[in-house]
């Protein structure tokens with residue numbers, strides 16, 4: 256059995272589906288199982304990853320853990336799960352990290368949190384695989400409201416290019432990592448092409464069949480918009496520091512890992528947009 260943390264979120268849910276499709280039994284954590292809406296057959300357990308006793312119960316009897324944590328608690332939660340997994344004799348941990356955890360020059364919060372989490376996993380002694388994706392294609396969903404209301408996208412860093420990845424490819428790689436890949440490796444993942452926000456908007460316009468405006472805004476305006484969606488100012492700062500790195504070459508590098516691990520090419524932003532057309536109206 257595999258334990259999936261963050262199972263009600265975007266990547267975790269896709270990992271659950273991918274494992275179930277291979278008839279692999281899944282246990283999933285949620286802070287509120289009554290709202291988890293996971294498929295029948297999943298053993299959903301209540302656990303906040305800050306609660307060591309709940310985590311110890313969740314890892315009991317599982318062979319592997321898909322470890323997804325978020326925000327400033329990444330180091331603590333990764334350590335709590337990894338320590339419990341070591342005590343329970345878990346045979347592998349696949350940690351969802353961040354592409355930029357591999358950029359030694361990155362000192363902003365999100366890669367720092369993930370590097371500390373990776374360290375805790377390595378130090379636990381449980382065999383591990385680190386999955387380090389670049390920016391998710393689904394980050395474009397944050398534009399859905401202004402596309403629906405104004406046929407426009409307001410975003411900073413117009414010249415930044417990121418080799419964005421389809422979340423389903425991350426889940427497909429994670430499923431292989433949880434079941435058969437050699438442990439002790441770091442899998443850095445990207446999509447097939449580095450794209451600027453304007454190029455992503457052009458693709459969305461062609462898929463939607465109507466013109467969309469791309470309007471570059473200042474980083475300060477983008478930060479305000481994130482906060483207006485209920486994100487704390489400190490987390491907004493961490494997200495903005497990450498977004499600024501779209502201007503660096505590191506995030507535009509295309510990695511062949513998805514094809515190598517899954518045996519099929521990484522999905523394009525065009526294919527992702529077609530699949531998610533309904534969100535943009």
Ligand SMILES: NC(=O)c1ccc[n+]([C@@H]2O[C@H](COP(=O)([O-])OP(=O)(O)OC[C@H]3O[C@@H](n4cnc5c(N)ncnc54)[C@H](OP(=O)(O)O)[C@@H]3O)[C@@H](O)[C@H]2O)c1
Nearest residue numbers: 261262263264265266285286303304324325353389390391
């Ligand atoms: N977006 C990007 O471009 C990008 C790129 C690279 C890496 N990443 C990494 O991807 C991860 C986010 O993945 P995602 O977008 O799939 O997440 P998500 O959709 O935001 O889902 C978050 C999940 O975490 C669970 N959760 C939150 N707090 C918890 C707690 N205290 N205890 C237990 N569970 C908790 C939630 O479950 P419940 O609410 O059911 O408890 C939910 O399932 C982060 O580590 C991020 O750094 C993101």
